[in-house]
Amino acid sequence: MKMVKLSLQMLSLVAIFIAVAMATLRFNHRNDDGPSILFPGGALVSGELHTGPEPNWDFTADVQTVELELDDSDSSRLIWIQNADGKAYVVSGYMNNWLGRLWKHWAVEADEGSGRAVLRIGDTRYERQLVRIHQGDELDGIAESVIRKYAGGNPTPESIAGFRAAIESGATWAFAVLPRG
Amino acid sequence: MTTKNYLIACGAVAVVTALCMLFVPPVAQAFEGLVLLFLSTFATG
Incomplete structure (x- = not known):
């Protein structure tokens, strides 16, 4: 005993x-300039601020993670990025329970707040607006990008439909990464 | 361990750990490395 x-x-x-x-x-x-793999960081302050024309975001097909800062909280984290038809998207899974929403709180902040964000890819920062997408055919492109990059690399009509259903049901949240209006 | 000694040990571990993580960078880096190693070993997908 x-x-x-x-x-x-x-x-x-x-x-x-x-x-x-x-x-x-x-x-x-x-308060670090950007996140580490384990911990969120502070505001993204270093790196050239992109001011030119809207880029074709298909270059992110070769990018595994990006740094995302939300203006509302000045905190940053590493997240995955998707691309489809020249546009960029970010998704957040596990959103259908309180633990997932706590873990992926950035998605809740983006959806309920202003959605204004800064994305840093390499040494370049992009001022963006995150806009949540609930439905529509562009979800197929997002699903294909997620499956191709992060889930085995072999998107099938069934797997794309399944991922799209997860977004439409609210289990996964998808955001378009748009220029600030 | 008596309850009193156990509670003292809890407090001491908490304080020493926090101070080491804040003021001894090699210890913090070593701990982060171990956590990353653990996560990468047991990550799925």
């Missing part, structure tokens, strides 16, 4: 170490 109690106490000390370490590091990174 004593050994069981001591073992549980040791395990709880390890758990405290891990929890405090993660919380402290997250606090320490909160």
